[in-house]
Structures are given as structure tokens and as C-alpha cells.
Amino acid sequence: VKGREERRDVVVLGAGAAGLFCAAACGRRGRSVLVLDHAREAAAKVRVSGGGRCNFTNLAAGPEHYLSRNPQFCRSALARFTPAAMLALAAHHGVRAEEREPGRFFCAGSAREIVALLERECREAGAAVALGTRVEEVRRDAGFVVVTSAGRVRCSSLVVATGGLSYPALGASGLGYEIARQFGLGVVETRPALVPFVFPEPQRAFFRDLAGVSLEAEVSCGGRRWRGKVLFTHRGLSGPAVLQASLLWRPRDAVVVDLLPGDDVLPALLARRRSRALVGTVLAERLPRRFALAWCGPAAARPLGSVPERELRELAARLHAWEVRPGGTEGYRTAEATAGGVDTDALSSRTMEAREAPGLYFAGEVVDVTGEVGGYNLQWAWASGRAAGEHA
Numbered sequence: 001v002k003g004r005e006e007r008r009d010v011v012v013l014g015a016g017a018a019g020l021f022c023a024a025a026c027g028r029r030g031r032s033v034l035v036l037d038h039a040r041e042a043a044a045k046v047r048v049s050g051g052g053r054c055n056f057t058n059l060a061a062g063p064e065h066y067l068s069r070n071p072q073f074c075r076s077a078l079a080r081f082t083p084a085a086m087l088a089l090a091a092h093h094g095v096r097a098e099e100r101e102p103g104r105f106f107c108a109g110s111a112r113e114i115v116a117l118l119e120r121e122c123r124e125a126g127a128a129v130a131l132g133t134r135v136e137e138v139r140r141d142a143g144f145v146v147v148t149s150a151g152r153v154r155c156s157s158l159v160v161a162t163g164g165l166s167y168p169a170l171g172a173s174g175l176g177y178e179i180a181r182q183f184g185l186g187v188v189e190t191r192p193a194l195v196p197f198v199f200p201e202p203q204r205a206f207f208r209d210l211a212g213v214s215l216e217a218e219v220s221c222g223g224r225r226w227r228g229k230v231l232f233t234h235r236g237l238s239g240p241a242v243l244q245a246s247l248l249w250r251p252r253d254a255v256v257v258d259l260l261p262g263d264d265v266l267p268a269l270l271a272r273r274r275s276r277a278l279v280g281t282v283l284a285e286r287l288p289r290r291f292a293l294a295w296c297g298p299a300a301a302r303p304l305g306s307v308p309e310r311e312l313r314e315l316a317a318r319l320h321a322w323e324v325r326p327g328g329t330e331g332y333r334t335a336e337a338t339a340g341g342v343d344t345d346a347l348s349s350r351t352m353e354a355r356e357a358p359g360l361y362f363a364g365e366v367v368d369v370t371g372e373v374g375g376y377n378l379q380w381a382w383a384s385g386r387a388a389g390e391h392a
């Protein structure tokens with residue numbers, strides 16, 4: 001009802017992973033809590049995460065798997081709410097976990113079970129959630145006043161857990177950054193992360209012809225390398241190893257792909273020079289045929305024996321270090337995360353409270369802490385949400 005005013009100890013903006021986790025922790029401390037979200041359903045990203053199976057944690061969660069201007073900032077919260085604690089909480093709620101890669105846990109059933117866990121945690125802690133509510137203004141007034149489409153709420157603590165800009169279709173907005181700036185906090189420039197690369201014409205024709213091909217490769221960018229599937233799309237490159245590389249990629253950076261990691265192809269090429277084997281045929285023994293033929297171009301039909309050794313050496317070198325320069329990324333529309341965000345210099349790593357704005361907290365993806373693919377982003381949402389929820 002417009003014009004109505006309520007009082008709460010804590011208002012949390014954003015009913016996503018971090019906001020709901022934070023609200024439950026506040027509620028358990030006896031604080032009266034209201035979570036506000038403009039979306040019609042809570043935790044929409046969690047629902048679709050991990051392809052509907054939600055990769056909700058990773059035992060390796062530690063600073064080396066996160067990007068931030070202050071790489072150590074995430075350490076404190078991650079150490080106090082650990083992946084093991086999240087697994088125990090999931091088990092407590094009857095969520096069966098499946099370890100798909102060492103340390104990387106998904107729901108054996110559905111991501112909806114994690115959403116149900118969050119909603120139950122809030123219910124049991126007495127934290128109220130108001131969905132379909134627009135936030136129109138936030139003001140300082142002793143504590144804070146939050147003006148919404150349903151009335152005003154006064155609170156002594158305000159937690160901003162509105163996430164990043166990725167996947168606008170699921171409710172993402174820049175509100176959290178606006179509030180940070182309003183209260184004088186810095187915001188590290190944001191950009192889409194964990195996102196496929198796109199290539200401009202004329203290179204795009206090459207990718208279009210290979211759309212759907214997937215192969216195991218090692219992708220290097222920004223001084224790091226990741227091994228995993230690389231997928232050719234109509235516009236460029238995707239797949240887990242590519243998404244990881246996009247976290248460190250900056251415009252105009254080169255990305256180097258080893259198409260045959262751990263398999264030195266040169267001896268195999270040289271050994272077959274006396275046979276009548278064609279270049280394309282030999283490569284198709286190790287790579288998807290469609291890719292091998294397109295990669296070699298007209299050279300695919302040449303007998304190995306007719307290709308000078310120097311050319312074979314060059315071919316092998318290029319297969320192990322294919323250098324590409326993406327024109328850009330698919331952008332926030334399909335990015336799984338937003339790099340950058342509220343500057344960690346402005347926050348306490350123990351409580352997530354703004355140093356210069358007592359009572360104002362930030363948690364989750366809105367903060368300049370971005371994880372690799374692998375359950376790291378949700379573990380950060382849980383840990384930072386819990387850290388804020390123990391103090392707000």
C-alpha cells in the first residue's frame with residue numbers, strides 16, 4: 001500500500017543467493033528482517049544455475065579462484081563459511097549433492113532444491129520476503145529509509161545484495177552500484193565475465209562453419225591456463241575453458257588455444273611422411289573431423305610426404321598455440337557473472353560493512369569479487385551473505 005511505513009531492524013535488497021542467506025542469518029540473531037526484490041520469484045539465477053542442477057559449492061574455494069582488485073578480500077568470509085559448511089547445510093535440508101569433478105558439487109536432483117533451502121532458512125529464521133516490489137529511493141535518516149512501490153521501510157541496517165548486471169532477463173540491475181556511489185563508495189569498472197567470445201567478420205565465417213564442434217583444449221589468457229571443453233558457436237567460442245578465460249580477458253587481448261593438450265602432434269606427423277596419408281586424415285585421428293579439415297584448409301588434401309618438414313613443424317606449433325583475438329564477448333545477456341563492482345577497499349572483509357557508511361552492507365556479486373566457473377560464485381554469495389548477516 002503506497003504511503004504505508006514499516007520498521008525493521010534490517011532491510012536486505014535482493015532476494016538472490018546472497019540476500020536470502022544473509023536474511024536468514026540476521027533473523028537467527030533475533031533481528032527483524034525484510035527482503036525486497038522487484039522480481040516475481042526469488043533466486044531466479046539459482047534456479048537456472050548449473051544448467052538447472054546448481055553447482056552450489058566447490059571445496060577448493062579460496063582467493064586463487066577469484067578475481068578482485070584486492071585478491072585477499074574474499075579470504076575472511078570464505079574461511080568462516082566454508083564449502084563443507086554449505087554441504088552440511090544442504091544435507092540438513094535433504095538436498096542430495098553430486099560431485100561431478102573433484103570438489104565440485106551440484107544438486108543430484110534440481111536447483112529448485114537450493115531455492116527451497118533458502119526459502120526455508122528464511123522462514124525458520126522469521127525473515128520476511130516481499131517480491132514484486134520496486135525500490136525507488138534509499139535515504140539516510142538516522143538509519144535508512146527505503147522507499148518502495150509498496151510503501152516506506154525504516155531500518156537501522158541496509159544490506160545491498162542486488163547482484164551484478166549479467167542476465168538482465170532474470171532481474172539484474174545496476175541498483176547496487178548506484179547505492180554504493182550515492183554513499184560515496186568506489187565502484188570498480190564492471191564488465192561481463194564467464195561469457196563466450198565473439199569474432200568480427202571476416203573471421204566469423206570460420207566459426208560459423210564449425211558451429212557445434214566441441215573439443216578438449218587448453219585455453220590461455222592473462223597469464224593463466226584452463227583445460228576443458230571448447231565449443232564453436234555461430235559467432236565464436238564458448239565452453240567451460242573459454243568462459244574461464246573470459247574472466248581475465250580484456251579488449252584486444254590475444255587468447256591462445258592448445259588444441260591438442262598433452263599430445264605432441266609433431267612426431268606423429270613426421271612418422272607418417274613415408275605413408276600416403278593425407279594431412280587432414282592424420283589430424284582427424286586426433287581432432288573432430290570437421291574441425292581438422294576446416295583448420296587445414298586446402299592443405300588437408302595434401303599427402304604428408306609432399307609437405308616440407310618446416311611446414312609440418314609450423315602446423316604442429318599452430319595446433320599447440322592457436323592465437324585468436326576475439327572482437328568482444330556476447331555481453332551481459334549471456335554472461336554468468338559480472339566482474340568488477342563495489343570496491344572492496346570501501347568494505348570490511350569481516351563484516352562486509354561500508355567503512356565510511358555505518359549500517360550499510362554489501363554482499364554477493366555486487367561486490368568486486370568474481371569467481372571462476374565451478375561453484376565459486378555461489379560459495380562467495382553464501383559466505384559474504386553470511387558474513388553480513390552476522391553483523392547487520
Ligand SMILES: Cc1cc2nc3c(=O)[nH]c(=O)nc-3n(C[C@H](O)[C@H](O)[C@H](O)COP(=O)(O)OP(=O)(O)OC[C@H]3O[C@@H](n4cnc5c(N)ncnc54)[C@H](O)[C@@H]3O)c2cc1C
Nearest residue numbers: 014016017018038049050055162163171364365375377378
Ligand atoms: C545462467 C547462469 C548460471 C550460473 N550457474 C552458476 C553455478 O552453477 N554455480 C555458481 O557458483 N554460480 C553460477 N552462476 C552465478 C551465480 O548465479 C551468481 O553469482 C549468484 O547468483 C550471485 O548471487 P547474488 O545474490 O549476489 O545475486 P543474484 O542471485 O543475482 O540476486 C540478486 C537479486 O537482486 C534483485 N534485484 C536486482 N536489481 C534489483 C532492483 N533494482 N530492485 C529490487 N531487486 C533487485 C534480483 O531480482 C535478484 O533476485 C550462474 C549465473 C548464471 C547467469
